[in-house]
Amino acid sequence: MNTTAAAVEASVTVETIRTWCRNGVITATKTAGRRVIDAASLARRVAIGAMRARTETPTPQEPPATHRQVDYAMNLLSNLAASDFGLEFYDGPTTRPEIAALSKDAASNLIENLKDRQNGPC
Incomplete structure (x- = not known):
């Protein structure tokens, strides 16, 4: 051939x-x-x-955010929006689908960030 x-x-x-x-x-x-x-x-x-x-082993994908993380982040966002500080300077994900699309690590970072914001400015 x-x-x-x-x-x-x-x-x-x-x-x-x-x-x-x-x-x-x-x-x-x-x-x-x-x-x-x-x-x-x-x-x-x-x-x-x-x-x-x-x-060949495929590249491992990061695990997605858990339902518990999504629920907790949504609760923190709701509380923050209702507070005196609001979401005025927040530019991260604000909807359930946006948060659910995050990796588990990114959702953890978001939750920590939201908890810090809930405590107010330093």
């Missing part, structure tokens, strides 16, 4: 196939100045790539 067919089969570029040939990753012979790719060799390389893709 030629480099174009090999690239299509492996779902890579022709240049990648050429690089694999130069580096001995896949077996190829030159006939009349053109590379002829060994199909079994290419299949092994594709299988190795598929195996690697399955074993």
Whole structure:
């Protein structure tokens, strides 16, 4: 098979196939100045790539804010809005969906910030 067919089969570029040939990753012979790719060799390389893709661990995502954190933050916001200090200089999340979209750590920081504001200016 030629480099174009090999690239299509492996779902890579022709240049990648050429690089694999130069580096001995896949077996190829030159006939009349053109590379002829060994199909079994290419299949092994594709299988190795598929195996690697399955074993790669995904980047861990931060855990989302808990329902308890969301409820507590909403309560603090409500109390702050009703206080003498209000939400005049507050520019963070103010709705349940906005707070629920935060990570657990970010929700903890928000709660600490709101508790500090509830105590009033220093």
